[in-house]
Amino acid sequence: MKPDLRDLFAHKLDDMARLARDLVAIESPTTVKAAVDRLGERIAAELAQHGAVIVIHPRDKVGDIIEGRWYTDRSGPPILLACHLDTVHPIGAIERNPVRFQNGGPFGAAAGGVKGTVATGTSGPPER
Numbered sequence: 001m002k003p004d005l006r007d008l009f010a011h012k013l014d015d016m017a018r019l020a021r022d023l024v025a026i027e028s029p030t031t032v033k034a035a036v037d038r039l040g041e042r043i044a045a046e047l048a049q050h051g052a053v054i055v056i057h058p059r060d061k062v063g064d065i066i067e068g069r070w071y072t073d074r075s076g077p078p079i080l081l082a083c084h085l086d087t088v089h090p091i092g093a094i095e096r097n098p099v100r101f102q103n104g105g106p107f108g109a110a111a112g113g114v115k116g117t118v119a120t121g122t123s124g125p126p127e128r
Helices: 005-024 033-049 114-122
Strands: 053-057 065-070 079-081 100-102 105-107
Touching (some): 005 033, 005 105, 033 053, 033 065
Antiparallel strands (some): 053 065, 100 105
């Protein structure tokens, strides 16, 4: 029987919600490389804190690619987190749609999309 993922991550939910809130506060529109890279630096630090091996693939015109892998030292394939970091929201969108908590979760530009997903992924995989 496969474990219920909710049980594997239940003890991390508050931390994931706080991280999602923090990531939403870092605006990262596609057209502003420096902004996407700022978000990438924060995400790389979170991944490393949770045991991922980090590789940064520099890009000239768009945000750098942050690669995080877990279990690279074990037999079998490692776990790779793959997602985009940029959003369609322009710089300043946070003023019109501020970061906030409602109903136990973060809200704001990209909270329910990329940044919420990244917050979940960067919390580290369950033990295998």
